[in-house]
Amino acid sequence: MAVDPSAHDTTKAPNAPRWGLYGRLSVGQKRTIWAWTFLAVPILFYVIIRFYPTGNAMVLSFQDWNLLGARTWTGLDNYTRLFSDPVFWQVFRNTFAYLLLGTPISLVISFVIAYHLDQVRFMHGTIRALYFVPFMTSAVAMAWVWRWFYQDVPIGLFNNLLATVGIPQVRFLNSTTNALPSILAPAIWAGLGFQIIIFMAGLRAIPRTFYEAAKIDGVSTWTVLWEITLPLLRPTIVFIVVLSSIGFLRIFDHVFNMTSANPGGPLNSTKPLVLMIYQSAFSSFDMGYAAAQTVVLFVVLLIVSLIQLRLLKDR
Amino acid sequence: MHRSFRTPLAALATSAAALSLAPMAQAQEVTIQYWQYFFEARVTAMEQLIENFEAANPNINVEMTHFPLADYRTRTAIAVPAGEGPDVVQLFYGWLNDYIDEGLIQPLPADRFSADMIQSEFFPMVNAMERDGAYYALPTAVRSLALFYNERILEDAGIEVPTTLDELVAASIAATERDGAGNVTRVGLTTGMTAQDHHWFREVLIRQFGGEPYLDNYETVNYDTDAGRAALDFYVGLQTQGATQSGFMDEPQAAFRSGRAAFHIDGSFRIGALEGERGLRWGVAELPSGPDGAQSNYASYWVNAITSSAEGPEYEASVLFMEYLTSPEAMEIWLEVVGELPARVAVGMTDEIANDEVFGPFVRGLEYAHTTIFADESAQRQVLVDMIERIQLQGMPPAESLSVAAAAEQAILDSYFAD
Known part of the structure; x- marks a missing residue:
């Protein structure tokens, strides 16, 4: 969502409550905050459900793990063995x-x-x-x-x-x-x-x-x-x-x-x-x-x- | 000052009393968690065992959790190291090495489960549960192999139940039926390395032909020998002589269940499935003996073990529960409900069971049964599956295929035992 600079003055309501940091923001800035708030849900979902496991799998590919014990670093062993x-x-x-x-x-x-x-x-x-x-x-x-x-x-x-x-x-x-x-x-x-x-x-x-x-x-x-x-x-x-x-x-x-x-x-x-x-x-x-x-x-x-x-x- | 101090103190005391009332009343009450995989008869039997155990030990509660077998191994492997798992867990004997290595299960206390007692009272294959003089787990029940036969086919073809390998081959050839084009429509003996044959080959045939399949406590492959070649020639010969057709009706047990196979080698766990089969009249015999009369069998089992998360009162309760699970009474219940064989000689070898038409051949087989200590059972099975396929699909000479298989299995063992 683009921030429209012209919105800053024209839409500022004179009787808007002016409490806190949020109240001092322009409408455009508020819109941006709301947009990011809603976007955060799918982003968080993807980060936790997709990207974190993907990253973890990449790290794991340089390790040795049987699910029961600790993970140990093996460098490129898994890849050399694979190829x-x-x-x-x-x-x-x-x-x-x-x-x-x-x-x-x-x-x-x-x-x-x-x-x-x-x-x-x-x-x-x-x-x-x-x-x-x-x-x-x-x-x-x-x-x-x-x-x-x-x-x-x-x-x-x-x-x-x-x-x-x-x-x-x-x-x-x-x-x-x-x-x-x-x-x-x-x-x-x-x-x-x-x-x-x-x-x-x-x-x-x-x-x-x-x-x-x-x-x-x-x-x-x-x-x-x-x-x-x-x-x-x-x-x-x-x-x-x-x-x-x-x-x-x-x-x-x-x-x-x-x-x-x-x-x-x-x-x-x-x-x-x-x-x-x-x-x-x-x-x-x-x-x-x-x-x-x-x-x-x-x-x-x-x-x-x-x-x-x-x-x-x-x- | 004095007063203002006393009021909150009194309030604290009352609430503390209220808080501690619940634990106080149950001071001796302990709840332990038990996990096993889901198989209806096993769950029913375990419910019965838990009920009896709780009646005898009113201060102990046992909570059973079960999962489908398909993800049982993964879920226990994730839960136990995380400390989220059970106090007493059922594991396949083949997984035990990993659990002992990682310190996830505790040795059974020697004062209650002495090595002498176990060696003298249990069937010998539970030795696989021993490490450095301590036993880590014990089974309630064990399974062994036997020869299932279709009575109707045997009567039709006028065949006696075979007791030696040679008789088995002759009887299987006689029981085979083919259509006009020569396609097999009824098979003599079912075979398939993907089913139980890899056990039959490893622990039975190789030994019957004079070999010893492994050395150094199953760390060294020892079947690329004359005995191994003789055993393989016999096994491959079953197909070339027309005693079997590998892959007939997709799965060996399916062919036998549908009445299209005269003989079928399978474990005691198959009894339950066959009992309900309509129109199938079947019997069981001990596995046929080898060329010089040698008998052998393969036994496997699920064991119960105490995990490292059991401590203090839970540990004490777990030990009591383990004692009950390995008691003669529990074994009798397990045999009756699940159809698996008692792990104690005194319970299994009673006249009644040893002469039972169905259980008898399996129980008698336990006396000379061996238990393979697998590093990775499915990978090791695959080695033998591939060995046969190289011969049957690619025409590789059996001796050569056997050498390839021995090397491949040794590589699996080496990489496993190297750590």
């Missing part, structure tokens, strides 16, 4: 595999669906709602249902279908190569509904006149898509990319629940960074090591977000 840990690099690759597969695939699928759904009039609302349902479903419940879909004969839906048509079973989760895509699939599916809604809002925001002009000029559908729709959807696309990238970099629920007996397995092939942090902290009680991983995740998220914000600026 020389082959599991960490595997996990790092997995995290980016989730990001680099998940973001573009979900973007393309949700755009294709939204683009066509936008042109459908028949049962439009119902279809849109159907796409949105997975987004509202608990990730844990969904992960378990998919986990069972993926099982072998006799309980797995997919393998039972394959077996009835005489195709050999596919090892979905119990495979170092198939497991990650198998876990990614429901995660993508779960996020589609939200992305479709955002895309449709973006599509609706494009003025009809552009399409009418294109029609008069007799431009092909592809050209309309490439020259009008996609460029004008750019802010929507950037928004979805930023949001879904952060989501895939922080993927946890799906992986943890679909591999809960062997978290991030088999052989760490599905383990994302967040799951490694969770295990270091709450199953090995190696808090300092977990904090070091958290700092690395923080830096990665920061870099990815900065790159994407840069792209947003170029608009």
